[in-house]
Amino acid sequence: MKKRDKLLVKICVGTSCFVQGGADLLLYNDFLNPELLDRFEFEGCSCLEACKAVNDADVESKPPFVMINGKLHGNMNSDKLNKLLSDEI
Ligand code: FES
Numbered sequence: 810m811k812k813r814d815k816l817l818v819k820i821c822v823g824t825s826c827f828v829q830g831g832a833d834l835l836l837y838n839d840f841l842n843p844e845l846l847d848r849f850e851f852e853g854c855s856c857l858e859a860c861k862a863v864n865d866a867d868v869e870s871k872p873p874f875v876m877i878n879g880k881l882h883g884n885m886n887s888d889k890l891n892k893l894l895s896d897e898i
Contacts, residue, residue, distance in 0.1 A: 815850040816897060819876040823856030830886060831873035840887040845894045859883060 820834045821827075837851055857874050859881055864870040868884050875885045877893060 815848060816878045817876075818849045818851045818878075818894070819854040819857070820851065821855075821857045821859075821872070821874045821876075822853040823860065825856070825860035826873035829872040833887070834873060834875065834885060834890065837887075837890070840891070842891055842895065845891070845898070848898050849894060857881065 818837075820831060820837070822831050822835065835853060838846065854876075857876060859870070859874045860872050862870060863872070869882070871884045873885050874881060874883050875890060876882070877897065882889075882893060
């Protein structure tokens with residue numbers, strides 16, 4: 810088994826996430842702090858099923874979703890992703 814030395818970031822590219830900002834998040838090379846690019850491994854993934862439990866009262870439960878080191882985060886955008894990943898290192 811291959812050993813991972815970088816934390817994994819999964820960017821959901823299921824339909825709900827893709828049309829609500831996930832497509833922009835795939836351009837992470839353009840907006841992330843370069844230091845973060847070296848510390849994390851990024852991959853697009855199919856629907857994480859979180860979009861099926863959207864709660865209008867909870868902005869965090871809205872697409873697009875990203876999973877960082879196994880933890881789900883909603884309502885993602887470029888600034889928020891930079892901050893969350895910076896907090897991880
Ligand atoms: S499309 Fe992203 S969680 Fe379903």
